[in-house]
Amino acid sequence: MDGAGPRTTVTVCREDFDIGAEQARLTAGNLEIGAVVGFTGLVREMTGAGAISAMELEHWPGVTEKALEAIAAEAEARWPLAGLRIVHRYGPLAPGDRIVLVLAASRHREAAFEAAAFVMDYLKTRAPFWKKETGPEGGCWVDARDADDAAAARWQDGS
Amino acid sequence: MDGAGPRTTVTVCREDFDIGAEQARLTAGNLEIGAVVGFTGLVREMTGAGAISAMELEHWPGVTEKALEAIAAEAEARWPLAGLRIVHRYGPLAPGDRIVLVLAASRHREAAFEAAAFVMDYLKTRAPFWKKETGPEGGCWVDARDADDAAAARWQDGS
Amino acid sequence: MQVLYFAWMRERIGAASEEVDPGEARTARELVAQLSARSEGHAAAFGDLRAVRCAVDQEMGDLDMTIAGAREVAFFPPVTGG
Amino acid sequence: MQVLYFAWMRERIGAASEEVDPGEARTARELVAQLSARSEGHAAAFGDLRAVRCAVDQEMGDLDMTIAGAREVAFFPPVTGG
Numbered sequence: 001m002d003g004a005g006p007r008t009t010v011t012v013c014r015e016d017f018d019i020g021a022e023q024a025r026l027t028a029g030n031l032e033i034g035a036v037v038g039f040t041g042l043v044r045e046m047t048g049a050g051a052i053s054a055m056e057l058e059h060w061p062g063v064t065e066k067a068l069e070a071i072a073a074e075a076e077a078r079w080p081l082a083g084l085r086i087v088h089r090y091g092p093l094a095p096g097d098r099i100v101l102v103l104a105a106s107r108h109r110e111a112a113f114e115a116a117a118f119v120m121d122y123l124k125t126r127a128p129f130w131k132k133e134t135g136p137e138g139g140c141w142v143d144a145r146d147a148d149d150a151a152a153a154r155w156q157d158g159s
Numbered sequence: 160m161d162g163a164g165p166r167t168t169v170t171v172c173r174e175d176f177d178i179g180a181e182q183a184r185l186t187a188g189n190l191e192i193g194a195v196v197g198f199t200g201l202v203r204e205m206t207g208a209g210a211i212s213a214m215e216l217e218h219w220p221g222v223t224e225k226a227l228e229a230i231a232a233e234a235e236a237r238w239p240l241a242g243l244r245i246v247h248r249y250g251p252l253a254p255g256d257r258i259v260l261v262l263a264a265s266r267h268r269e270a271a272f273e274a275a276a277f278v279m280d281y282l283k284t285r286a287p288f289w290k291k292e293t294g295p296e297g298g299c300w301v302d303a304r305d306a307d308d309a310a311a312a313r314w315q316d317g318s
Numbered sequence: 319m320q321v322l323y324f325a326w327m328r329e330r331i332g333a334a335s336e337e338v339d340p341g342e343a344r345t346a347r348e349l350v351a352q353l354s355a356r357s358e359g360h361a362a363a364f365g366d367l368r369a370v371r372c373a374v375d376q377e378m379g380d381l382d383m384t385i386a387g388a389r390e391v392a393f394f395p396p397v398t399g400g
Numbered sequence: 401m402q403v404l405y406f407a408w409m410r411e412r413i414g415a416a417s418e419e420v421d422p423g424e425a426r427t428a429r430e431l432v433a434q435l436s437a438r439s440e441g442h443a444a445a446f447g448d449l450r451a452v453r454c455a456v457d458q459e460m461g462d463l464d465m466t467i468a469g470a471r472e473v474a475f476f477p478p479v480t481g482g
Contacts, residue, residue, distance in 0.1 A: 110306075
């Protein structure tokens with residue numbers, strides 16, 4: 001927004017992230033930011049027959065980062081962002097663990113809300129991650145949700 | 160969501176807030192939360208003739224809290240939330256300072272995104288806060304934005 | 319009855335609240351007509367009623383709300399929080 | 401050419417990658433037909449092509465993508481991150 005273009009970074013890692021520190025880093029020194037929208041995805045335990053005790057997140061090293069960077073670039077092209085941050089974990093995770101963080105910063109809240117939702121919808125359908133859940137009956141690969149395809153499709157009408 | 164109903168709290172205070180700590184408190188012990196959407200509003204410096212050096216946020220003690228609680232209750236009635244947190248500051252603020260935090264937690268991201276956006280739209284048009292900005296030509300009360308009325312109106316069609 | 323003012327209405331009137339006898343006024347709009355005559359500051363604060371909101375006993379409403387039996391009426395500009 | 405497998409396709413085939421001579425195969429779909437004959441695991445992995453996605457030299461596409469000149473073809477189920 002200040003000629004230097006938005007501050008955009010993508011990280012794919014095993015380690016957990018610190019939301020407050022990530023947000024402070026994204027907004028530091030830019031006094032034109034009026035709104036930051038953050039999305040955090042967490043591992044759900046579920047209950048009953050679908051209860052899970054652990055999750056393993058597989059990804060495609062190198063290609064995952066490129067996919068997330070392409071999604072970030074698309075978001076920047078669509079909304080006037082001051083900054084965009086994507087962190088996605090892989091490897092072993094437990095219920096309650098954080099999986100993904102998306103932060104979108106802008107002057108006003110509309111762009112920040114829409115960009116964060118857009119990044120999540122595209123990430124869910126375009127970034128090469130695969131979840132395997134461990135439950136009472138062993139390991140089970142998670143099926144893709146039709147709702148995620150529908151959510152991603154809503155951004156394609158106007159483009 | 161677990162019979163106990165969502166965990167909802169509202170705070171109106173002079174002090175700054177800690178986003179990471181607020182989010183940890185909201186999600187603690189609830190392993191059915193899959194998504195948390197956070198909105199942070201910040202004081203913008205602006206530039207040129209509209210540049211501001213300070214802001215004073217006036218509110219109506221007692222009534223502000225009731226207004227925010229009513230907005231939170233409306234959000235809970237509309238979306239399946241596991242938790243909702245609203246923190247709004249008042250008093251003197253400077254460019255870059257945090258003004259407001261909204262956190263919405265749910266099983267899936269759609270409800271969390273919509274509830275957080277809804278709370279912000281209603282807060283902007285219904286909670287008794289008034290911003291006075293100090294710029295090069297002295298103090299100036301901020302005008303209400305038509306865009307905020309339009310944003311709030313979009314939630315009224317289906318209700 | 320207690321009348322409250324906020325933001326630039328408070329500044330123009332020079333007081334955050336005042337005790338008022340509503341007399342014949344039955345609605346907030348009729349109370350405004352009476353209050354406007356109190357001082358130049360009051361007249362300035364109520365100069366453009368499109369920019370005035372009100373609450374009767376802490377319930378938000380429009381200027382045609384009844385004030386019968388009210389203990390408190392508040393006047394304020396459109397809100398600008400968040 | 402290098403062929404990569406992910407998630408349950410990798411588990412059924414029992415390998416994350418293998419070196420393959422594409423022979424006459426010109427599209428990913430024709431390559432699948434050839435790969436399916438390699439083992440029971442391959443046949444199981446490619447049993448339902450509605451659940452198979454592919455990428456040629458790291459470009460996502462559908463099974464009718466050309467593989468001419470490709471150094472790497474990847475097969476995987478629909479993604480489930482986030």
